[in-house]
Amino acid sequence: MSNVFIAFQSNEDSRPIIEAILADNPHAVAVHSPGLIKIDAPDELRIKRETIEEIIGRRYNLQELQVSLVTLSGYIDEDDDQFTLSWNH
DSSP, X not given: OOEEEEEEESSTTTHHHHHHHHHHOTTOEEEEXXXXXXXXXXXXXXXXXXXXXXXXXXXXXXXGGGGTEEEEESEEEEOSSEEEEESOO
């Protein structure tokens, strides 16, 4: 089992994204560093547009998350509704 991760700048734009990721991935762990929040998960991590929209109360384009994105690790599978990182290619 290998961990995937995604890291965001610690700012107001990324807070609802991080909240949504943790809500949808109960196995994920957030690690806070100065200016950075890294989320680790075994094997797979899903970011769902619908969950982010529920938190922020408006339509959300998943490509918006790249504004605060610092780095990530894993294979990427992305469409309009979901952004998935995994090691199961």
